[in-house]
Amino acid sequence: MTVLIVLLLLVLTGVIPLPVALFLFVFFGFFGLSFMMSAASPSAVELF
Structure with missing residues (x-):
């Protein structure tokens, strides 16, 4: 939020x-957004 x-x-x-x-x-x-998605689901990390 401070970045904005x-x-x-x-x-x-x-x-x-x-x-x-x-x-x-x-x-x-x-x-x-992509970082939060990858942090939420461990399987998304394997895609990268």
């Missing part, structure tokens, strides 16, 4: 442009 706040602050201050922030958000969201 940091990304929002970086966008508002103009450190990183909005498309880059959106890409990072989608990337980390997908990575976090």
Whole structure:
């Protein structure tokens, strides 16, 4: 949750442009989701 706040602050201050922030958000969201899925089911780890 703190990552979202940091990304929002970086966008508002103009450190990183909005498309880059959106890409990072989608990337980390997908990575976090797949990580939670693999942690929830041990059989998913074997697929990777």
